[in-house]
Amino acid sequence: MPQPLSGIRVVDLTNLLPGPLATLMLAEAGAEVIKIERPGGDDMRAYAPQWQGTGAAFSLLNRGKRTITLDLKTPEGKAKLKSLLERSDVLFEQFRPGILEKLGFGFDASRAVNPRLIYCSISGYGQTGPRANEAGHDLNYIASTGLLAFQPGPPDRPVIPPALVADIAGGTFPAVINILLALRQRDLTGRGCHLDIAMTDAMFTFAWRALSGLWASGSLATSGQSDLTGSTPRYRLYPAKDGGIIACAALEDHFWQRFTAVIGLEERLRDDSRDPSATIAAVAAIIASRTTPDWAPVLARADCCVTVMRSIEDALADPHFVGRGVFAHRVRGAEGGTLPALPVPIDPQFREPPGSEKPSPPPLFG
Known part of the structure; x- marks a missing residue:
């Protein structure tokens, strides 16, 4: 085709x-x-x-x-x-x-x-x-x-x-x-x-959230004051004991309740509208008490929009991305070696079959 x-x-x-x-x-x-x-x-x-x-x-x-x-x-x-x-x-x-x-x-x-x-x-x-x-x-x-x-x-x-x-x-x-x-x-x-x-x-x-607030109400959340830039405990980065990062995006209440339950947050702090700063501090202390390898399976089972931040090396080896063929195409160099091709958001049905090699433009001489 x-x-x-x-x-x-x-x-x-x-x-x-x-x-x-x-x-x-x-x-x-x-x-x-x-x-x-x-x-x-x-x-x-x-x-x-x-x-x-x-x-x-x-x-x-x-x-x-x-x-x-x-x-x-x-x-x-x-x-x-x-x-x-x-x-x-x-x-x-x-x-x-x-x-x-x-x-x-x-x-x-x-x-x-x-x-x-x-x-x-x-x-x-x-x-x-x-x-x-x-x-x-x-x-x-x-x-x-x-x-x-x-x-x-x-x-x-x-x-x-x-x-x-x-x-x-x-x-x-x-x-x-x-x-x-x-x-x-x-x-x-x-x-x-x-x-x-x-x-x-x-x-x-990309400023859609800020513009909607500014144009509709005349108010504008500044750096760190909106729920997508750190004002809420539900959307934050929490350091773990080993220096790794837990990325929390449990915005919806059912995700937030799963997350706070699985980490054992005190009941009184789960209503983060009362004192967001206190909830942030408590969640941070709990996350900091364990390492990312400890947290990873716990959070995965909870299915609560909270994940361990991976290095790019780990992400490249993730069976999900490998299985989807994200890195299946190759670049062929002038000397015959190959590299994985840069992933691009083109549906696989519109590209050549996975595993295909295409050359990079050769070096310029003169």
């Missing part, structure tokens, strides 16, 4: 994370992705650790893509890119707004070459607006939209989130969604379009 994006050609001018991860997902669904690298290659090729002549992260993000080097400042490079655009479905770029236009490949110029072309631009703040040309990275984007203000660390020790939320949830995922929508729209109209993906815009989506 053909894959959903079989026959779709994507010209990928992106580097680093948001764009390459998006085109990886398109490639996993069957698209032909031609990655255009400037002389010297994608910056991520140089990232440590290295694997078979190039960065391991680069290999994971660019599995199964074809790559060519073009200098878009030269007539030869421009001519080759124009030829590719004539025969492609999607152009994916991640430059600052206006850069590609200066090189002769803005949306209007590219549409003149191919009216059916879907032209996707990822940037920090979008193609328009006062901040459109402002430099930034993930931390800047979540800081400038107010999302970072909800980090639960104390003011003297603020916490950096462990995930690149803006890059992936604000860049990669919206880009893939909108490219698929644009392809469907092109089926209906025969025309391409320009997609303006601003990584910051989607950060307001």
